[in-house]
Amino acid sequence: MIDAVLERIDADLEASLERLFHLLRIPSISTDPDYADACAEAAVWCQGALAELGFEAEVRPTPGHAMVVAHRADGASDGPHVLFYGHYDVQPVDPVELWHTDPFAPRLATEADGNKVIVARGSADDKGQLLTFVEACRAWIAVTGKLPVPVTVLFEGEEESGSPSLVPFLKANAGELSHDVALICDTGMWDRETPAITGSLRGLVGEEIVVTAANKDLHSGLFGGAARNPNHVLAKILADLHDESGRVTIPGFYDGVPETPAEILRQWEGLNFTAADFLGGVGLKLPAGESDRSVLEQLWARPTAEVNGMIGGYTGAGFKTVIPSKASAKVSFRLVGDQDPEAVRAAFRAFVSARIPADCSVEFHPHGGSPGLRVSLDSPYMARSLEGLSEEWSKPAVVIGGGGSIPIVGHFKDILGMDSLLIGFGHDDDQIHSPNEKYDVASFHKGIRSWARVLAKLAG
The missing domain is CATH 3.30.70.360 (Alpha-Beta Plaits)
Structure with missing residues (x-):
């Protein structure tokens, strides 16, 4: 069955890109009151896209920008019920004069190395990533008439402006939103060929x-x-x-x-990461943290x-x-x-x-x-997701750490009682929050295929 779903994704790629371009044309800048109508338009667009797939989808008002909540519960009853989170709002585009073209006129471009990219504000953060999951659901429904597991979707419209409405909304709707595991797409890969799950955040x-x-x-x-x-x-x-x-x-x-498990340290050692390469890009040479720890351990686990x-x-x-x-x-x-x-x-x-x-x-x-956050390495959801990613990319997926903090993960844990899996397909050079933001076409395409495989694996 998964082969037929993947074939559908490949055949539908051009239409998937068209849908993404439609969403990218909406200037949903959440921090600027002048774009409140655009944020409302983006929420309605997301609700419509999910309703088209048979989700019970609603735009839910908040004191700020709306939430989009959708449910489709026709998946396998013995599989986990997942909550998928993304955000439809974007960062401001200033300084606009540094953009090569209109930030809200998405375009395909070919880079010097032949890599094809989608250029627009929000292409990587987070509209392109958000739609990888939606398009994977689209393919499953088109081929089988249903999803492999029950799915609830939560799209936020204030992530780029501090999420002031999020915690009250989660508390008010905890019974509806709390399920087995949360899936978050607002992260990246280790490199262009190596998929990753972010297993810890500081x-x-x-x-x-x-x-x-x-x-x-x-x-x-x-x-x-x-x-x-x-x-x-x-x-x-x-x-x-x-x-x-x-x-x-x-x-x-x-x-x-805690001490980092030896298994994870060995995996990190295999990533060919050097302090010289990491620090050289910012004009430095010598790591300055704990002298008995590798730079990756310093960044991800200390x-x-x-x-x-x-x-x-x-x-x-x-x-x-x-x-x-x-x-x-x-x-x-x-x-x-x-x-x-x-x-x-x-x-x-x-x-x-x-x-x-x-x-x-x-x-x-x-x-x-x-507090810092860790995903249990013994979680069956972690193991199944790693397996699905590895099959798609023909390379073992790795568990990496996050040096920064993603508050939504803590809120899902504290308010909804759920662990999260952070699975994204962005790259370090996507220039999120900067002029000329881009998202690799391969990341978008294989991201859709990856979610299709992950959903199948979660269903067992």
């Missing part, structure tokens, strides 16, 4: 600290050497965050950090403490000999495993407070916190 804690010494800025000639300089205090505290091996020195920081900004004293043009009254820094922590965001925050504040001199004071301002 959490995040943000803190701003303000150190105050004197009650006003001081002349460094009149007070230098005698008055406490908060720049010195702050710089020493921040330098103390790491030891010479790159390990974070905050007591209790590594509580809940926690971090980073200083994102420092302000103190005169920073304008020219020179001003001043001892500032205040100095501040913005510090972020990426978390993994079972690290508790609030425990990390409390430990950091205690670490800083213990190093504040008696004639100085410190203030703390929190900037969000979320």
Whole structure:
């Protein structure tokens, strides 16, 4: 049966591209109120595309942009009920003068290496990826009259503007949306030939600290050497965050950090990833993290403490000999495993407070916190999905980590009680959020075929 479905996908590729181009022409920029009507149009288009396939599909209003919710439950009763998530909104196009053509006039282009790509805002993030799943469903329904497993679809219209309506919507509709496993397409492959499932994401804690010494800025000639300089205090505290091996020195920081399974480390070693290649692209040579860990492990499976900004004293043009009254820094922590965001925050504040001199004071301002996330490697859904991807790409699919954070995964876990599988077909050079965003035609085509195989595997 899967062979007939794949043949249908191949035969229908041109029509699939036409449908994608229609959606790409809608300028659904969620963060700009001037495009509210376009966002509404995109939601209606998605609802119509799903209703055409026999889904019970609705546009659901929110205080912001609408959600699209759809159900089709005619799949195998003994297979998992999946929730597929994507977003129909896109980033602004500025600076528009750097686009080679109209961002909302999608076109096919051939790159210098002969690779064919779809160029338009939203082609990779996330309209092209979203439609790979829809088109896979289309092929299954056309060939068999049904889907292999029951499917619920949730399309959001505010992902690119912070998802302000998402958490309340999930809480209000948890009974309807909570199923066996969530499928999320907003990710990428390891490389052009190697499919991947993102099996872990790092959490995040943000803190701003303000150190105050004197009650006003001081002349460094009149007070230098005698008055406490908060720049010195702050710089020493921040330098103390790491030891010479790159390990974070905050007591209790590594509580809940698991060791990466040997099987996964071996898989990562086989990816031919080098620190020189990774850092060379940004003008660096030497990795600066934990010296006993590979760069991939540092990025995907280890926690971090980073200083994102420092302000103190005169920073304008020219020179001003001043001892500032205040100095501040913005510090972020990426978390993994079972690290508790609030425990990390409390430990950091205690670490800083213990190093504040008696004639100085410190203030703390929190900037969000979320835990890291892991998908169980023993999950049958993981194993079946890897098998389907490997068959399509004729190369073993790999489990990779994500250095950043994708909040929706945490919300699905906390609110809906569901694990997520992050399966996407984007590439690092797709220029998402940038001018001339593109999505490889091969990614779109084989992405559709991949989802068709994954659905078949999930059905058992």
